Amino acid sequence: MSASASSGPVITLLPRRPGVGRLGKAIQVRSNYVEIQQLPNIRITHYDVTVTPDVPPPVNRKVFDQFITTFKVSDLANSRPVYDGRKNLFSPKEFPFESRTFEITLTSDIQQHSKRPPPKFTLKVKKVATINLEELHLFLQGKSAQTNNCLTAIMALDVLIHHAPAMLYATIGRSFYTPAGKQPLAGPLDAWRGYYQSVRPAAGKMMINVDVSATAFFQSGNLVEMVAKILNLKTPDDLRRSTSPLNWKKVEKLIKGLRITVTHRERSSRSFKIFGITDKAASDTRFTSRLDKDDPQSKEVEMDIVTYFKDTYNMVLKFPMLPCIVVGKFVILPLEVCTVIQGQRYMKKLDERQTADMITFTCQPPNARANNIKDGLRILNFEGNEFLKDFGMKVSSEMICIKARVLAAPTVVYSSSTRESSFVPRDGAWNLRDKKVFQGATLGSWGVVVFASERDAPAPQINGFIRQLVDTCTATGMVIVNKNPPIAYMSPQGNIENSLKQIWIQAGNAVKSQPQLLVCVLPNTGVPLYAEIKRVTDTILGVSSQCIQIKHTRTPKIQYCANVCLKLNVKLGGTNQHLGSTMMPFITSRPTIILGGDVSHPQPGDTQRPSIASVVGSMDRFAARYAATVRVQTARTEAIADLGDMAVELLKSFFHSTGQKPERILFYRDGVSEGQFADVLKSEVAALKSACRRLDANYNPPLTFVIVQKRHHTRFFPNRREEGDKLGNCLPGTVIDTEIVHPFEHDFYLQSHGGLLGTSRPAHYYVLHDDNKFEADQIQELTYRLCHLFARCTRTVSVVPPAYYAHIVAARARFHSRGDRFSDTVSSESGASETSSYQTIKPELMKVMWFM
Structure with missing residues (x-):
């Protein structure tokens, strides 16, 4: 650590940045950040807001808008405050009260034509604190710790930039979405483009990270059309003609909770929430109604829905054979009069189809993504934002240009018996032509199981594939003793x-030795069969397995084989490649173990299934071979218990x-967010130290x-075309450790x-503990070079391999549960x-x- 980094007040328990890196070719890149050119120089007042009754944020915002319209001049010191839709209000001026309750009547155009009284709300406003931004300035300059006051100030700025778009657009988290340019997905859904923004502290200044995002919305329009799409019918008319029974349970599950308006009443814009679907068709659904609704003494008669709509609204239902939707205790409506909001x-x-459509929608080359981000900046219009003006904040409208460096690729080494045994990759990729793996495994005892009939996978076809696989493995440096497995x-x-x-048993008997490998030929890409194969081979038989889809056996390709x-060699104990002896002195000069850790959580909403923790560790002096260990732990626990x-x-x-104790440990930890740094640091560093003792x-x-982070919104775009790759992405080895990084802690992209x-996503590396006293260049170069050692491909990978392996292991261990619990759609009855x-x-x- 540099002397300047260690001097001065203790403002963080994490390692200070040990200067910036110097290695690599210097270039300029654009990044999707805009600079806050002027922070508010006022005291911001923080208020707590309670809206009664409790309603979702979009309704809260309508209540808040009405509150400002009604009371801004008379009771709020003519202030223009901003609101997060839940509990927090920030004002550029102090209100003339500490705490006060307001009665709000939510009037709108809808109410003018409705007999129902407008909804009433109570809004309580209570002063919490006054925020002085001086501490934030000191933090950004590296002179003060990140205090609670700093965090509240950053939250206030976040609410400030989100307030205007949140009042106008559909808002989810830190993103707002617009229907402009939406594209249909399979079924009743559309993909909407959104714009993400987040205030981030950086070196000496505050930045706003702006990115494009996308999510799925229900298509608006007639409910009958939506139902036809849910049931995979070409047109609504097919609902009349369908001979097989329609899956109304599927429809009900999907549309339950949706809000609709009705088309049969003039001027009615009231919305309803769908609670379910009736068991009977509209023509068979009967109820009692008064002949004259305005006369309580009028005679009651029984009628069906079709007759009621003809008599009351002079409307002939086109789909009387369809059920109705339930929208209230005594309210049911025919599908065709409903419009999805x-x-x-x-x-x-x-x-699967919707996911494929969403990937097509979101997968944009760098130039297109950069242009979409510029569109988002135009929509955000920071310059014309009246709320920003009131707070005295100025924001640039241009993406920033920052210094970057492209690190040199290392020398990759294969077997010395090949013509090109060592070479320097170009553009992060190479091929196996004329190369043999560094250390080839020997395969003697193995078997092949085809999960299909001989009609779907004829024996000559399977034999031909196995021959090609054996030939390719032999050419690549493996030793295949038994070329004709059962x-x-x-x-x-x-x-x-x-x-x-x-x-x-057959494989073992064929050569009278313990089987090393089972090759399984699968009929499809479905998860259940694959998961069961991995459970049995990993946890019951203790044998490596390799799954192959039938389609690859029809015309075996050498590239595929x-x-x-590459997978088979490492599954059998071989080593595919390593780096030149001088490429990683930190690892090769003294026995060093590289660890990777991750925790895989069940799907959101699943409270039963556990989380799975995995840790992998390098097992040789090249950091090329790894062993893995797995534990099951309490759901949603981020720290590895x-x-x-x-x-x-x-x-x-x-x-x-290796015959040696590791003299150094380097741990790459995947999947930890900034809010969890302190907890993970406290528990996991102590656990590792304790393990050594x-x-x-x-x-x-x-x-x-x-820490290795992949889930972030930072992207880079080369300034000059010749400094990028064919797609327009930055070149492999691009590193950034200035301007958009932490003001003084040690992180880099x-x-x-x-x-x-599409657009490549950099990994964000954050050093939480460092006894090895890495210089910036050392840790950056070592991390990049390790990315050339991922065993199952001839490319550099996007995150350092130990973290990547730990992620793969945690996902694979999901399949090790007995029973049918590998699917994300299945939930367990008992957590224990x-x-x-x-x-x-x-x-x-x-x-x-x-x-692998």
């Missing part, structure tokens, strides 16, 4: 565990594998703990991969039984990269 977000998981056909609907046990070979035991396991494995009271190797589609249903990986696999 625009701007209702779809909250469930998208299906092949069995099994039903994909049968007992998968028994099927795999049978072929495992080579990709499979059993990290101490997991670390002990991996440290022992490293010693058994458990092995030996005097064993205390220096530890560096780095690294775009380590070459883009294949769910946790105990997870099975551990067999010890035989622990020495190889079984998870």
Whole structure:
């Protein structure tokens, strides 16, 4: 750590930035940040707001708008405050009261033509604090810690920039969405483009991160049309003609909770919420009604919905055979008089077709994304924002231009017996032509199981594929002793565990030795069969498995077989590639273990299934081979609960594998947000230190703990075309550690991969603990070089491999639960039984990269 970084007051418990990096070719890039050129120089007053009755934020905002319209001049010192839609109000002027309750009547055009009285609300406003921005200025200049006052000031600025768009557009979190340029997804959904914005502290200044986002909304319009789309019918008329029974349960599940308006009443703009669907058709649904609604003494008669609409509204229903929707205790409506209101977000998981459509919609090349961000800046119109003017804040309307560096690629090494055994990759990619893996595994005992009939996958086809796979593996440096493994056909609907046990026994008997590998040919891409194969092979048989789709066996391609070979080699204990001996002195000069950790959580809303923690550790002096360990823990717990035991396991494995104790530890931790830094730092660094002491009271190797973040909205665009790749993305090795990073803590952005589609996302690395006293260049270069060692492809990857492997392991361990619980749509009945249903990986696999 540099002397200047360590001097001065203690303003953070995290490592200070040890200067900035110097290595690499200097370039300029644009980033999707705009600078706050002038922060408010006033005292901002923070108020707590309580709206009664409790309603969602969009209604709160309408109540707030009415409140300002009614009371701004008379009671609020003519102030123009901003509101977050929930509890927080920030005002550029102090109100002439500490606490006060206001009665609000929510009037609108709708009420003018309605017999219903307008809704009334109570809005209580109470002063919380006065925010002085002086502390924020000191923090940005690196002279003060990030105090609670700083955090509240940043929150106030965040609410300030979000207030105007939130009053005009559909708002979700930090993004607002507009229907302009929307595109249909499969079924009843549209993809809307949105614009994300967030106030971020940076080196010496505040920035606003602006990005494009997208989410799914229900299509607005006639409800009958929506129902036809839900049921995959071409037109609403098909609802009349459909011979097979329609799945109304599916329809009800999807439309429940939607808000609609009706078309049969003149001037009525009242909205209704859908509670369900009737069991009977409109023509069969009968109820009693008075002949004269205005006369309580009028005779009651029984009639059906069709007759009622003809008599009351002179309207002939076109779809009397369809059920009605329930919108109140005594209110039902025919589908065809209902119009779905625009701007209702779809909250469930998208299906495969919808996901593919959404990817097509969001996958934009860098230039298109940059132009869309500029469109967002025009819509945001910071210069014309009256709220910003009242607070005295000025914001640039141009994306910032910042210094970046492109680090040089390292020398990648394959087997010395090949013509091009070492080389420097270009643009983050290379191929296996004329190369053999550094250390080829030997495959003697294996079997093939085809989960299909011989008609769908004829024996000659499967034999031809196996021949090509064996030839490719041999050419790539593996030793295949048995070139004719036993092949069995099994039903994909049968007992998968028994099927795999049978072929495992056949494979062992064929060469009288323990099977090393089962190749499974699958009929489709469905999760259930794949998940069951992995559960059985990982936790019951203790054998590596490789799944292949039938379509790849029809005309075997060498490129595909080579990709499979890379996976097979490491699953059997081989090493695919490593870096030149001088490329990573931190790792090669002294025994060093590289760890990666991640926690995989169940889907939002799933309160039963547990979280899964995984840690991987390097097992050789090249950081090329890894072992993995897994634990099941309480759902939604971000810290790795059993990290101490997991670390002990991996440290022992490293010693058994290399014959040496690690003298240094470098831990890359995936999946931690900024709000969780303090908790993870406190628990996980202590657990790692404790694990070392458990092995030996005097064993205390220096530890560096780095967070890896992928879920952020920072993007980079090369300033000059020749400084980018073919798609227009920044080149692999682009690193940024100035201007948009933390004012004084040690973080950096690294775009380590070459883009294949759309705009590449850099990884954000944040050093939380550093006994190894890394200089900026050291940690940046080491991290980039490690990205060339991902075992299953000949490309650099977007995040450092140990973190990537830990993520893969945690996702794979989801399949290790007994029963049908691998699908995100299935929930468990008992959290306790769910946790105990997870099975551990067999010890035989622990020495190889079984998870690849």
